[in-house]
Amino acid sequence: MKPCFFAVIFFLVFNVSAQTDAEIFKSIYSTSLTNGKSYHWLDYLSNQIGGRLSGSLNAEKAVAYTKEELELLGLDKVWLQPVMVPKWVRGGKEYAFIETASGLTSTVNICALGGSIATPIGGLKAQIVEVKSIEALKTLGKSAVSGKIVFFNGAMQADLIQTFEAYSGCSEQRYAGAMEAGKLGAVGVIVRSLNLRLDDFPHTGSMTYGDLPNSQRIPSAAISTNDAEKLSSMLALDKNIKLFFNQTCQQLQDVQSYNVIGEITGSQFPNEYIIVGGHLDSWDLGDGSHDDGAGTVQSMEVLRLLKESDIKPKRSIRVVLFMNEENGLRGATKYAEIAKQKGENHIFSLESDSGGFTPRGFDFQSDDAFMTKVEGWKSLFKPYLIHYFEKGYSGADVAPLKTDSNVCAGLRPDSQRYFDHHHSDNDLFEHVNKRELELGAATMASLIYLVDKYGI
Template structure:
């Protein structure tokens, strides 16, 4: 009996050793292909420089749909299709203009941009006294008596002491998203919001805002001001509390229009009904060309399918890439995909999103059960040679997060985030700020994780 136990242990150990060797070999092949014959950088070059910013509802967004579909068609994968979705159409119009006036005729121009979804100012612009606050909660303290007829200036910065820049972003983005809605309740006639940026520069950062249930006649215009502009305005108000602020913007909201999620898949050879999704969002803001947010995530996601095919690996489960439309100002693409998946009773077991820029990959965050996270931790050593060390519990991504249920593993690629918010939603989110090697390393890391989950499946939670 003891002899049989020893033989079993030897065979089991040998099997484990062979599996580890196979995994190391496959992952090495994936990285080698990505770094020597990668396509993601060239794809991003075209998406960024030939098409440009891809705000939902624009001609450029449609061009991006057609271009990425053609790339997926050229891969020879099992199926490629477009999923229709109605998206909002907001147009910025002519460039915004703003200045602060300390005494009549003495003005200093300041860099601003309209927030996505904002209404326009009156044709002649708005000029009024300005009141600075450190957050939405201060409005109630000040009350309508001090706010009515004024422009509210939200000036709470991102917290520089937080190493996670996404945590710092979360700590102040409510000013941008809900600031106009809340200020209007106290009689404000406009809002100016400090850009979500840790760096001091002259680039205003746009982003989505929402009026909630505010009736159209009560909606007030909202703009972002650059971080240097915010510092100057704040200092000016300390010296000249009665200074006035003027701004003019010409944005317009149109009726919803049709757009598409772009989808392609390799059908699973053994478990075709188990679906694994990799994705990013195809739309971007209009100030730059959306290279980091989220052209990088889109080309990395397509590259996952190409690298699996090029490395000779045949997936057991269906691997599906989804390029979501309208993440930036509506999340309509993610909602439509989740809705259709539910209606069709599709069995999604894993979903990975890349929407944190094309910087050096550090690891992944997982929204999953304890059992699933333990499974991931058992693969940690396979990623360490590639300097992937971060395996943490947390969020995945805005689009794939809508697929959440008890049985699915949700994941997000986590690149180094320290430079991300210097480009996020600003005119310098452009192709020259993406490093080819960093982009390719991210694609290889994503492909490796997909390979492991496909090969071993998703452990059943107790």
């Protein structure tokens, strides 16, 4: 047999293999876009259940609902993994105003930060000191801060194209601002909402007091970007104006909740695990559609799309709906702890927690060898306009599973509008585009298919 004949045979076999993957991609995307369930699931989570703060009744309703829906998919296993979670409650609606003179006030939009204590009964009023960062606060020192409300007005950096980089650049003031201001004798903290646009929605989020004694713990709230601009302008004219705010939030005892897990058991390597997931909890403002209802339903849809496309995975594929990402990461920690106890080999973990917008690609925490493999898959994704394959951060819930020998990844949708909604009353189902959500689910399923077929 002539050498050229072998070359022809090799070319045909290689081409059929590539075409087979392309056909499977087409099946996955077609099923998601024409017969998908992710949008239907999200509609129920958002509009029938609503915000799902850890420890709340709505969070438990979401656990029951998603478990039932996974069972209807005919997976090999579906179970609940118990985890103790914090229970913080907001109480009544917060209220705040700026006082320029006795009896002259202007109301502003605020919301308590998650984990904050309440103001004294009847509220708190004091003069304001404005800073742009924790470093600037420390420079001022105790004499300038004691007895005042600290106003952190550090804005997200608008010229950063990667909006999560802009978020990370000023999120410390929200998380640790009250702790650092309390050390200097401040009586309260107001933080500019982490939002790139100017609007009237205050954005909540987690905060910490660290090991600060109770006597130094002070109430902390977010203020909308519009009102942060107004407050800053008024302070520039008169340093003696005062701010009043009232909130009734409280931290209760931990309660039991659950991670929700479903599995398709691998046909050849059942002890090698590939997981896909998002966090089932959300904040109590809005209905949590983008953060992270979208990631939750996309992850569920991945397993359904594999089954609908008649793909029988070689490795065990799990969907994990993590509880308590927003204010504790207890679900992710518990899942990783149990996996380690059982000696489970998690070779690949994919997270969706960046909203339900148009998918652009993935960030990978991996070695160079895997990135070379990913480069070879780009042509399969190109027809679906997926082009972003970079080393980067995967996600908070899969990060505890990372080892030197495995890979963690994060879906990267277009992020330009994400922080318009994040942690606020503006995170609503009506702001999720059905087609964008379904494209994201198909993109995730396609990557999971390739990792299962070719390994890492």
